[in-house]
Amino acid sequence: MTKNQTAQLLKSPQSANSLTQVLGQSERVKDIVEECADDLSSVNTGLKRELQDGDISPGVENALEKSEAVESKVQDASEALSLVNRALQEQINERHVLDAQLATVTKQGDEARHASLHDPLTGLPNRALFNDRLEHGLAVANRNGLHFAVMFLDLDDFKMINDSYGHDVGDLVLQMIAGRLKETTRDDDTVCRHGGDEFLYILVNTESEHDITIVAEKIINAVQVPCDIQVRDISVSLSINPSIGISIFPKDGTTSEALLDVADKAMYRAKRNKCGYSFAGDD
Numbered sequence: 653m654t655k656n657q658t659a660q661l662l663k664s665p666q667s668a669n670s671l672t673q674v675l676g677q678s679e680r681v682k683d684i685v686e687e688c689a690d691d692l693s694s695v696n697t698g699l700k701r702e703l704q705d706g707d708i709s710p711g712v713e714n715a716l717e718k719s720e721a722v723e724s725k726v727q728d729a730s731e732a733l734s735l736v737n738r739a740l741q742e743q744i745n746e747r748h749v750l751d752a753q754l755a756t757v758t759k760q761g762d763e764a765r766h767a768s769l770h771d772p773l774t775g776l777p778n779r780a781l782f783n784d785r786l787e788h789g790l791a792v793a794n795r796n797g798l799h800f801a802v803m804f805l806d807l808d809d810f811k812m813i814n815d816s817y818g819h820d821v822g823d824l825v826l827q828m829i830a831g832r833l834k835e836t837t838r839d840d841d842t843v844c845r846h847g848g849d850e851f852l853y854i855l856v857n858t859e860s861e862h863d864i865t866i867v868a869e870k871i872i873n874a875v876q877v878p879c880d881i882q883v884r885d886i887s888v889s890l891s892i893n894p895s896i897g898i899s900i901f902p903k904d905g906t907t908s909e910a911l912l913d914v915a916d917k918a919m920y921r922a923k924r925n926k927c928g929y930s931f932a933g934d935d
Contacts, residue, residue, distance in 0.1 A: 672744055678733060678736060678737050678740060679737055681733060685726055685729050685730045685733060686730045688726050689726040689727045689730055692719065692722060692726060768780070769781040771830075771844070771845040773823055773826060773827065773830075773845070774826055774827055774830035774845050775830065776830050776833070776834065776843060776844050776845045776851070777842060777843070777844040777845075778844060778845065779844060779845075779846055779847070779852075781842075781844065782842060782844035782846075782852050782854070783908065785842045785854060786802070786842075786854060786908045786911075787908060789854055789856060789901075790901065790906075790907070790908060793901055793902070794906075798856075798857060799857075799858050799859075799900060799901060799902070799903075800854060800855060800856045800857065800858055800900075800901050801854075801855040801858050801864045801898055801899065801900050801901070802852070802853070802854060802855075802898070802899045802900075802901070802911045802912060802915045803852065803853035803854075803855060803868065803871075803896050803897070803898050803915060803929075804846075804850070804852060804896065804897040804898075804899075804912065804915035804916045804918070804919040805833075805850065805851040805852070805853060805871070805894050805895070805896045805897075805919070806849060806850050806851075806894065806895050806896075806919055806923060807829065807849040807850075807875070807892050807893075807894055808892070808893045808894065808895055808923060809893075810822065810825075810848075810849035810892070811849075813825055813890060817881075817886055817888065818886075820883055820884075821881055821883060821886060821888070824879075824881050824883060825879050825881065825890060825892065826845075826849065828879045829851075829875055829879070829892065830845065830851075832874040832875060832877070833851060833853070833871065833874070833875075835874065836867070836870055836871050836874050837853075840856050840857065841853065841854055841855055841856055842854040852912070853871070855867055858900070861900070861931065864898060864900070864931075865929070868896050868898065868928070868929040869928070869929075871894065871896065872893075872894055872896070872928050872929065875892055875893075875894045876891060876892065876893060876894075878890060878891050879891075879892065893928075894928070895919050895920075895922040895923035895928065895929070896919060896922060896928065896929035896930070897914075897915040897916060897917065897918030897919025897920070897921065897922055897929070897930055897932070898915060898918055898929060898930065898931045898932065899911045899912075899914045899915040899918065899931075899932040900931070900932070900933075903933065904932040904933065905932075914932040915932060917932070918930045918931060918932045918934065921934070
């Protein structure tokens, strides 16, 4: 083997930064050592054959002995490298198992965290996540002198759907409504399922009541699109009317409790007056 061939065999496409790369390099070294052992064996065999018929000087005999000793050491090194490579392969296999276990645990942790912060039926953020984002919104608004709105949304006469068609139909309706609410939510806003047929909405960076009104009307129009349900032997098209109560920070409250309380009361006023939405200041 030439020097260039040896150098090429040892060359790694990138630095050895993993056990797999180290094993690959070690395997290449093992190949070189084995080839050197074969070359030495061939040379020694040839020397012995050529010197069998003639007198062997002490110097040549000594050189031959040293060459055979080197051959033995190279063979021992090849066997040692084989043991090292097997140990490395076992380490790699163990690492793969550990990586797979870590990936599983991480996925389970992510799923558990997601489940703890989202409604299992609709996939929307739950009240815990909503509260966290509301507190964050309060902190940002206080620090930067911003305004934002909280909407409390309830589906009118939703109980009649459950009573008339069953809870599985009601659940499908809630899932459809939740999907529409997500579609009307801007990236920085948050919509959550408060419970039952109630939803909460944080509308950030509001400039005026007119802007909030536009969003409220957009939500109402999206919810009112008939829900076409087909389940069991039931095929029905249901139209849902929402009632929305709206509070604005800081005009209607400076705490999460105050904003939710006045928005809840405004929602009941909107339901009573059948006007779709009502601001807390419309008392």
